[in-house]
Amino acid sequence: MTNSESNRLKDKAFQVFGIFCTFIGLVVLAIFLFNILKEGLTRIDWDFIMNLPSRRARRTGILTAWAGTLWILVLTAIIAFPLGVGAGIYLEEYARKTRLANFLEINIANLAGVPSIIYGLLGLEIFVRQMHMGGSLLAGACTLSLLILPIIIVTTREAIKAVPRSIRDGSFALGASKWQTIWNQVLPASFGGILTGIILSLSRAVGEAAPLIVIGALAYVPFTPASPLDEFTVLPIQIFNWTSRPQAGFQTNAAAAIIVLLLITFLLNGLAVYLRNRQQKKIKW
Amino acid sequence: MRVSEKIIEGLLWLSAVITILITIGIVWVLLSESVSFFREVSIVEFLTDRQWTPLFAVKKFGIMPLVAGTFLTTAIAIAVALPIGLTIAIYLNEYAHARLKQTVKPLLEILATIPTVVYGFFALTVVTPFLQSFIPKLAGFNALSAGMVMGIMIIPMISSLSEDAISAVPKSLREAAYGMGSTRLQTAFGVMVPAASSGIMVSVILAISRAVGETMIVAIAAGQQPRLTLNPLVPIETITTYIVQVSLGDVPHGSLEYKTIFAAGITLFIFTFALNNISFWIKKKYQEKYD
Amino acid sequence: GDNRNGEGGSDMSGSIQIDGSSTVYPITEAVAEEYRLEAPDVRVTVGVSGTGGGMQKFTRGDIDIADASRAMSPAEDNMARENGISYVQLPVAYDGLTVVVNPENDWVKDITLAELKKIWEPAAQGKIKKWNQIRPEWPDKEIHLYGPGVESGTYDYFTEAVVGKSHSSRGDYTASEDDNVLVQGVSTDPLALGFFGFAYYEENMNKLKPVPVDDQNDSNGKGAILPSQETVKDGSYAPLSRPLFIYVNSKAAQRPEVVDFVNFYLENAPALSEEVGYIPLPAEKYKEQQQKFDAFVKSDEPDSTTAKQE
Amino acid sequence: MSKKNYKLQARDLNAYYGNFHALKGINIGMEEKAVTAFIGPSGCGKSTFLRTFNRMNDFIDGFRTEGDILLDGKDIYDKNIRVDELRKEVGMVFQKPNPFPKSIFENVVYGLKIQGIKNKAVLEETAEKSLRQAALWEEVKDNLNKSALALSGGQQQRLCIARALAISPSVLLMDEPASALDPISSAKIEELIYELKHEYTIVIVTHNMQQAGRVSDYTAFFYIGELVEFSKTRTLFTSPSDTRTQNYITGRFG
């Protein structure tokens, strides 16, 4: 009896600890948001959203920055999504346990650990120099795609792995080819997990400044990009730039820009969470 | 039909093989510069010298201080993120109501989306002064608060991905555990966590990678003093900080000083390579399969 | 000075690409912003890859103008020659390096250049640890040093001016690439001594205490001198003020919009650099630069490959 | 209702999955140290009912009950009841084998270990005893450290039975425990049930009417959420009072 009481006590204790941990995360988040909102919210108005950059803290705006961020987001998703999911499918469904498959697996795990700044150096050499893309949106999106590719691959694989073998058996036994099984059964069933991975990786891409600075994203761009070959700036660079300016007004601007950046990621995450929950409701093994 | 199957497989193969090209690209970019670095600086000096002062008049090229700094901040971050993140994952899975889980999980994921520049300033202007109020010896720039804030940033990587992994464990296992009279804690640690270990491992690998590669937080809050120490209370410098510092700074490109970042970069690359192989091996060994 | 009427007065078009030092960036940004009112169809973009990154792009011919917080290095000049690029260097403003302590520090009233050298020279590492080692009447307390990262032009210039040899200093000080971080450090540490750009001091006057520096050379002002617009401009705050530059590519200088922009830059630099926290050159210096640039544009043939420097 | 002291009892039990009414006004009392079989067509609620006795349905979102379930006269849905204690008292074997991804030995001693028993001799002894009871000992005794997942389906299910027996519950719930077993193992389980009922109260869901006839003292026939008939097994199979029961046991059912 003492034993089961102590078990129960441990159980309760862990519950309290669990609440505490969850709470800590949320409290830190709240402090963050409060700090940023307190500093930046007053600065956000239509002019701030729609103005071109300016040296005057009060008059500057983030039009080109958020437009660039959206461009980068979309282009990166377009490039990285098929590549990442494709590689994930290949490794999980096709690759036999060969040396190549093993090597690919280790290689991808390693790529996930390569710091973003090194991807910046890579992008500078490959896309900007060799492929002559210059400091364009396309070069930036390609660089960020490489950066998030390993994350997408790894999470895609995990999601695919969670689909029970019996579902594949069922499909194969009905004469479905490998690809039909993947397309009709495995992907729909693992879509929620894949989506989570892509969200996490895209939200990383959205906040990334260092590699874009290296490949030549700019700080002052007085026009919104009109094609993937245009030059651009993005919100994190604008923020990074502003936080290092001496005038207090720019610190406020940075906070305001952070609010906008967070808003973009929240919208993204919200959409994905909605999709994921809908998915999870549909599928219960 | 058979042809289209082959084509699809070929395309998928291609997207997998691109990752090898990326690695080749990285190694090529890093190697081509660091080879000429190592022509001027011996590898022995690079590995054994206890000082890193390539930008000073008296130049020393010992990578160890940067490695120590990287290790220290990463260890602190993981020490914060792993227990908290895993606890959250288990709590959400075994204890919390479905609706709470659905709200909390995405809220926590926000932590991973906040730009790291912001975290850096948070560490410097909020966490460090707070810690200084009960650790008077704590320097204004230090590994401790940078590492802790980095840990907070990577909590959602561990909590979300581990939670996904635990959710994916077949329901029947949980039922079996409860059917034996397990408490929730026993179910979690005796059955669910071991069963989800490969997924949890993956989340931790990703978190470590993120911590090792993280730049802005440490650059802002940990100081930029390469120093061979594991004392979390003093300023240190990580490999990434050094790379970003030099590549954004005023050092002429092509100079020996500039090449140091490639030498540092390749060190970092080897470092993560070793790390990943260890966790890879662990994962392989303990992975379980279900139907 | 915003003294123009917002109408675009030019029908120029085209694009101008600028990159380089983050220190020079605010001035160039201000100029580009004003220039937009002048010539709305010219697309001017400004990046901040650092002087090194900017120079690399400039010497490869990737950009038209480079912002630089130091003069071009011989290696970079070689690179430019190899790539057939000739250029002109134009100083556009001064930055004053300000030595600061925490406002709670009531013992430091001034400091000499020799004392600064004693603190910062490489030999001081691990030895000069207390304030009273510098001046006996100062307290027996630790001294905590703050300064810009060793890769920055600011550090480069400071060591040159104080220690006498660039990149030669002790290494056990707290460094940061971001001057705001240094402001934060010094303003919360009563035992701190640091240095950084004048603009950062100017914006944080209430949190910092500037230290007058005595270079013990009476030819340029007697005694310890505080940095200010005047003392920097008239040269009395020597040697801790440094020039900031732009470099213009000769091929780009064949394009009318680039010529127009650079002229506009030199015309407006006095007002705009002051506005963003730097110190303008004396008026006649700007004239000189203007003439130099005119000559450069005229003399330089499209196929010329000779680098032009002061 | 009679005042008899039942081991397990349901009073006016209704159960719902969201809006779906899965169990409708069930009244039943099960005697101590007897075997009660639940029979009825697929989807009639046998599993649902069985799982209310150890509150395994607690995990299903939207599931709720009305009425009482009593174990030794105490309401198990009472606030003061500890679910983990309840489940140690009321063991369960599931329809699909669900071994833990651990070794065979670890599976069997899991229940003891979570109770804090660490003595190796005790664990080994219990493991052997339970595995013998589940007719699995001979097949696995040399491979106790092998992963349980490498066993065949039938072996896995017997392992799950051994695992449940290891914590010596007083009630044993079995949801078609033999449906994945071959007749020989199945017969052994039946024998085992026969032996165990001297000590335990057993409730078994089965589709195999011969099995119900062989092992159970009482049989309950369910039909679309209702308890149609509950009586001595012999009575139910020889002279059912309800025509639906009659139709079902003679296989004449639509």
Place this chain on the structure above:
Amino acid sequence: MSKKNYKLQARDLNAYYGNFHALKGINIGMEEKAVTAFIGPSGCGKSTFLRTFNRMNDFIDGFRTEGDILLDGKDIYDKNIRVDELRKEVGMVFQKPNPFPKSIFENVVYGLKIQGIKNKAVLEETAEKSLRQAALWEEVKDNLNKSALALSGGQQQRLCIARALAISPSVLLMDEPASALDPISSAKIEELIYELKHEYTIVIVTHNMQQAGRVSDYTAFFYIGELVEFSKTRTLFTSPSDTRTQNYITGRFG
């Protein structure tokens, strides 16, 4: 070996899971439009053997075969054989129900859809026919768009049977298809098997010897990877030639 034209045939078949020898020198021939039952104790290799006929074991790492499996006289392990075509010809129903996480309707027409059939009328007609054959139509006809995962275990299994029937294979492999079904549904499946054998060749693994006796024309008895006896069902059950068979069918087995 006789020169008879068997529908399915195994010649000197050995199968291995890595080093484990799961099937040992099996020789068997199954006639067209007959029902063959595989019986034997748990772990004897029935499922393994069944799954070689549609090459479902291909997915298991380390699994390999020696010898031939012939369908209509053609080696199905031949290089030119297309596995997906083979599986359209050889349908399969599994031990555990494995409906797709889709609607009931989508489950049934899945096999047709992947063959490119899009005509709605055809799909609906086939769905109804197959669901009727699997004795599920009445229960689900109003809920064809409901998720298949919301069905009970028995209903799920019947859905899987319907799904397999929808693509009209010529051979139907069933791995204990009825072990999760109640006797009534089970009896319907038996009836169905009886009807289907006029058109299809059926191989069924079962633990229920009565079932084997009722539905099959031929019965094969396996024991630890060996095919001990194969003959007409009546012969095997009434006068088995091997003592092991004898012991097994009389339940005297250890």
